[in-house]
Amino acid sequence: MNLAKKLSPSWIALLIFLAAFLFLPFRESMSLSKMAGDVGDNRLNNYFLENIYLFLAGRSDSLWHLRFYSPFPFVLGFSDNLFGSAPVYLLARAMTGQSDTAFQVWYLFGFFANFWAAYYSLRRLGNTVIASVVGALVFSFTLPVTAQSGHAQLHYRFGVPLSVVAFLFFLDRKNWWELVAAGGWLVWQFYCGIYIGFFTLLLLAALVAVYCIRAFRSGKSARAAELHQFLSQWRSQSPTGRRQVMGSLVALLLLVALLFYPYFRVSQLYGASRSFEEIASMLPRPQSYFLSDGSWLWSSHSKIFAEIPMRHEHQIFIGLVPLLLAVAGLLVGSSKRNGPAFSLLSGSLLSLMVVTLHLGGASLWYFFAKLPLASAIRAMVRIELVFLFPAAYLAALAVDYLTARSSVWSRICLFLAIPALILECAATRMSMSEKAAWRERDSLVEAVFPKDLPPNPIVFFAQPNADWITSELDFMWAALRHGVRTMNGYSGLGPPSYSMRYGSDCSEVPRRAFSYLSFSGRSGDPQAYVDLMKRIVPVGFVGCEKEWLEKPPLSINDRTYSAEEIREISYRYLGRKREAGQWVVDVGILNGGNRPIAALSSSGRPVRVGWRFLDANGSPAGGWDHRKELPLDIPPGEALTIRIPVDPEIECKGGNLQVSLVQEMVYWAHDLGVKPLTVPWD
Numbered sequence: 277m278n279l280a281k282k283l284s285p286s287w288i289a290l291l292i293f294l295a296a297f298l299f300l301p302f303r304e305s306m307s308l309s310k311m312a313g314d315v316g317d318n319r320l321n322n323y324f325l326e327n328i329y330l331f332l333a334g335r336s337d338s339l340w341h342l343r344f345y346s347p348f349p350f351v352l353g354f355s356d357n358l359f360g361s362a363p364v365y366l367l368a369r370a371m372t373g374q375s376d377t378a379f380q381v382w383y384l385f386g387f388f389a390n391f392w393a394a395y396y397s398l399r400r401l402g403n404t405v406i407a408s409v410v411g412a413l414v415f416s417f418t419l420p421v422t423a424q425s426g427h428a429q430l431h432y433r434f435g436v437p438l439s440v441v442a443f444l445f446f447l448d449r450k451n452w453w454e455l456v457a458a459g460g461w462l463v464w465q466f467y468c469g470i471y472i473g474f475f476t477l478l479l480l481a482a483l484v485a486v487y488c489i490r491a492f493r494s495g496k497s498a499r500a501a502e503l504h505q506f507l508s509q510w511r512s513q514s515p516t517g518r519r520q521v522m523g524s525l526v527a528l529l530l531l532v533a534l535l536f537y538p539y540f541r542v543s544q545l546y547g548a549s550r551s552f553e554e555i556a557s558m559l560p561r562p563q564s565y566f567l568s569d570g571s572w573l574w575s576s577h578s579k580i581f582a583e584i585p586m587r588h589e590h591q592i593f594i595g596l597v598p599l600l601l602a603v604a605g606l607l608v609g610s611s612k613r614n615g616p617a618f619s620l621l622s623g624s625l626l627s628l629m630v631v632t633l634h635l636g637g638a639s640l641w642y643f644f645a646k647l648p649l650a651s652a653i654r655a656m657v658r659i660e661l662v663f664l665f666p667a668a669y670l671a672a673l674a675v676d677y678l679t680a681r682s683s684v685w686s687r688i689c690l691f692l693a694i695p696a697l698i699l700e701c702a703a704t705r706m707s708m709s710e711k712a713a714w715r716e717r718d719s720l721v722e723a724v725f726p727k728d729l730p731p732n733p734i735v736f737f738a739q740p741n742a743d744w745i746t747s748e749l750d751f752m753w754a755a756l757r758h759g760v761r762t763m764n765g766y767s768g769l770g771p772p773s774y775s776m777r778y779g780s781d782c783s784e785v786p787r788r789a790f791s792y793l794s795f796s797g798r799s800g801d802p803q804a805y806v807d808l809m810k811r812i813v814p815v816g817f818v819g820c821e822k823e824w825l826e827k828p829p830l831s832i833n834d835r836t837y838s839a840e841e842i843r844e845i846s847y848r849y850l851g852r853k854r855e856a857g858q859w860v861v862d863v864g865i866l867n868g869g870n871r872p873i874a875a876l877s878s879s880g881r882p883v884r885v886g887w888r889f890l891d892a893n894g895s896p897a898g899g900w901d902h903r904k905e906l907p908l909d910i911p912p913g914e915a916l917t918i919r920i921p922v923d924p925e926i927e928c929k930g931g932n933l934q935v936s937l938v939q940e941m942v943y944w945a946h947d948l949g950v951k952p953l954t955v956p957w958d
Contacts, residue, residue: 292409312425325369328358398668400445406694413697586655628663737762809825833879859922
């Protein structure tokens, strides 16, 4: 009797899972000395999880109104929430006493949860042990998974297979409790992360569409029989059973409403939405399905992949072994042999690939992107992480087909499939960073954290270098540890009128204070401004003026400036220097008119500074794509100095820098006859 016959199916699955786990995520983490992701986005995810822990420990006052971007409300609604996977973090946090170690445990456990959910679901669909293991490996370890290691909010996907398979059984067997189960797993997936929850919902909707198409093609009598089965299964339950099903579905809807209310408030308060141009840059291209820069085997710099925007998001090649298995499963599978799951899953996968594909500048997704939830989903290319389950099912069908064959080649292919799959998944580079680097950054901020704070303080740190995202996260974590609020922040969205890159320019302090008062409808209340400014503790800023404590140096405009007003503008070059690792150009903007130019706009048409480079021949090296907010008003007859951060090594090598003003969505000053400022740049 061989070893495979001695081991139970669960032990076989566990041993193969451990092999993949040790070869890939555990090896990459270097025995917990490295963290998944860089010191950017995943520290934000760690922050969200830590706030949940502190809230339950009574050391944070809210799950939604977090302590960054203070005093703006509902700032957790700018990003994913991670509530559904938080129990793993909470347990690890209680046991280790360290937020970063708990985050490592939380991330690694996600592989376990995803694998066993996929394995169990594939077994429910009738696949053999080996086939289900292969499918679970495809779902949990393939290249798109590791390519997104820097976005840990996408990591927990166990609800995808569990919800999809329960829904398949509902459509096939008309068992209404399967619908409840599918809804329960879907809701849990939404609580783990909005992105994957939305993509799961999209897959379920595609299943319904394919199911309806199949029913329509089967004829009127067959459709009537299907509908009769749904109704008869409902009627066959006792009145108590029907009430329980309805009560469960209503409870799930209430849980969804509870989760989405803060996101609804964010859309109301902040007008959070994405333009289709922004969404289009992250719709899958045909090339995306063959792109994997992190793989040692398949990384490519060929011209066919060169023009993909947001290239780092398009790393969705699943690997040669999973691709061959999935295509083989598509060819050998059939509804007659494999049941309705085959046509429903394969049809849904292919239809969603077509609907979301961006080809020749056009996409069918344009017609869906305006739907309420879809309009907030920017990185549609991440839907590949949900596509992995239909692909895993097709791969499992191919393995079962090989298992049933008696030819030598079938046995050789089956024998090589699992080790080849594991090796291909492991031949990649995950996004990792040193755990010591995370802790070192915390230590550096602690050294400059203010000691004497006023009552109910809001600390606000200047940005010490060009790496503004990492700096903002440093300050968010410091404020969280000290139990105070901060104006610093980083997330998927930001409050209105905030300058994300402000360096040490102290004008950002009154700007953010006035922005919040305008947001809350109190911009005309002088005392509210004074009270808020007294709470703010600026750290590391230069150029702060005492009079800013009593009167805001900026105002809000709700009108379009006339051409005559704009023509009174002139510029003066004040110099440039290297500061915090980047070039900073100082420009003086003189308002020769008799009315101020306001720094803020209530109509969405603010005046901003824009710039571009000319090449050595005097031709534009790019468009007027770069913007900088006016830090303060430009009073009549006075000049405002504005600091422009530029990167000539990226924007242009040689030539001249040109600077101009724009009133957004109205006109550029140079189109009205105001000569742009031109600065020679060697």
